[in-house]
Amino acid sequence: MVQGTTSDAGKSVLVAGLCRVLARKGFSVAPFKPQNMSLNSAVTPQGAEIGRAQALQAQAAGIAPHVEMNPVLLKPNSDKNAQVILAGKPLQDMDAVNYHQYKTLAMDTVMSAWHRLGQRFDHLLVEGAGSPAEINLRDRDIANMGFAEKADVPVIIIADIDRGGVFAHLVGTLELLSPGEQERVCGFVINRFRGDISLLEPGLDWLQRRTGKPVLGVLPYLHNLQLDAEDAIDVAQVAKEANRLRVVVPALPRISNTTDFDALRLHPQAEVTYIAEGQAPPPGELVVLPGSKNVREDLDWLRRNGWEPYLQRHLRYGGKVLGVCGGLQMLGNEIHDPDGVEGSPGSSMGLGLLEISTVLRPGKTLLQAHGAITALGAAVRGYEIHCGETHRAAETQSFITLDDKREDGAISADGQVAGSYLHGLFDQPAACAALLRWAGLDAAKEVDRDAIRERELNRLADCIEQHLDLQRLFPACFEAA
Known part of the structure; x- marks a missing residue:
């Protein structure tokens, strides 16, 4: 399971990239996100609504999207209320307090989807939501460590160094977890690094000594990565011609x-x-x-x-x-x-x-x-x-x-x-x-969005294969270097 120190730390992209890495190696793999909150959604071939990010991750895995990949989707319609999509269909609108109480029941749907998906695929890659250190939401949690403990899956934590404060993010997140949750964390990933890695290495050594957790990889900043945004408006554009x-x-x-x-x-x-x-x-x-x-x-x-x-x-x-x-x-x-x-x-x-x-x-x-x-x-x-x-x-x-x-x-x-x-x-x-x-x-040109998406998923997978310790993450799938 990939959890993040913050929203937009790179969880969705890392899961998509790992799905493509394993799929290219010939493994049967599927994405899973217990609970997503997003207004960017997709429809599966069966007519179920799931988060857009899980549809992208399914494409990265070379499979069709399925409702079991995202059993709970929250679609905000105000600052305090959201439509709850359960198992791909609208359940009802709930405010934050009522939904927090409802999560105990939602966990049953989450775990049922998890077990069914596990019967169909050899590998499942799970994406968390927000941060596991949101201690006010820890009770009844189904999105991060609450799910990880229920499903008994190991966790890696990813942080965005481009935002600054990456060591504080990682150490602080780990410190706010319970002892059992800390043991479940098998390592860190640092995302969006720019510059000379030698200048970062002393910090990586300190982080491992301080936490006892390895840094599994430092992913470079992939400029102009043209993949579907999980929720936010993406304003990045390619260079434009004069005739536009x-x-x-x-x-x-x-x-x-x-x-x-x-x-x-x-x-x-x-x-x-x-x-x-x-x-x-x-x-x-x-x-x-x-x-x-x-x-x-x-x-x-x-x-x-x-x-x-x-x-x-x-x-x-x-x-x-x-x-x-x-x-x-x-x-x-x-x-x-x-x-x-x-x-x-x-x-x-x-x-x-x-x-x-x-x-x-x-x-x-x-x-x-x-x-x-x-x-x-x-x-x-x-x-x-x-x-x-x-x-x-x-x-x-x-x-x-x-x-x-x-x-x-x-x-x-x-x-x-x-x-x-x-x-x-x-x-x-x-x-x-x-x-x-x-x-x-x-004279409008034809541009193939899906071909661009495929190209970018492969570029992401190439980057992960180069910079992540895949043998340590998946010892049964990758030979030691």
Whole structure:
């Protein structure tokens, strides 16, 4: 099990890299994360919702994602409440106190998934959440040491040296564990190191003397590692060509599935700009309204931040607007939430840019989907994660025709505004190029996001093989040097 001294220490990436290392050696391996908190999620082939990071780790292992890889997923819809996804399906919204009490029951689901997964694979690589030193959450813990002790797995702790204070992070984390938990830690990994390793070695020797734990490896800073972000908005982009399209995206407070924009960030002809609270939206050719875990509140945020007149001006000058999932719902005339699915029950007026209306319902649509962008003639593949039922006016055309004969989304009569429930719209090379041409980019190139992901997973695995003591970690799998 990989645990970290902090969030974003490198747990997800290390597990993905180790999955690829073992898979390349021919071993049967799967990822596992008992509890994830993220608004970046994925849908398995069986129609279950799991964290996006576990879907990436499954790809690294060369297998299809499965609900057992992430039995508990928490999707925050406010600062105090989250939707609890249990075994791939929504259970209910809970505040932090109620969920803390519920974790005793959630552990049963976690351990059942763990045992079933263990029957199918020779090796399981577990990712912790946050830090095991969050002592206020130690009671009923299912995400870190509470799980490690229940499942009886060894633990390595990873820390990010680029943040500074790496020795304090590692020593402090270990000190805050119980004696039994300390014995379970078999070593440390230091992540994102830059510079001359000889200058770090005295500190490594001190750390081993101080803790009695070995440093299993020092991983260098991998610049421009182009893998899916577990939760945060990734703003890193490749170099852009002179002939490029400007894409503007509001950084909604409850923005979800920001990986939808990875294919654009990594496209040399698409420049993506996220606009946060209080920032004036800049000129651009394409505005994309992203998914949201709380559509009506995020729609209010758009209005408070001046997006409504901005969009009207943008369209007057010939710009295009695309809505994805919650963004599609915002583009319509009305959003009704009679059951309080995403917050307080009520209704909101939409932006009125598409002749559609949406009603939020307690059930959730979870599907992998294939089809074609009807007006553009481009094949598309993605996944649906939404609670809404959206209805088009009789004269309004759908945007995508799905292979199961369903009609998805909508496009305005003048062709300037469109929307879809499909996440991953830009991931297929031909679909991405077609959408960029629709938005005004001549001679749009095709960029294969999945090929980039495969290349980066192999680059990560190469780095781990070079810098990590794999024989010490997996003595039955790797010969001694």
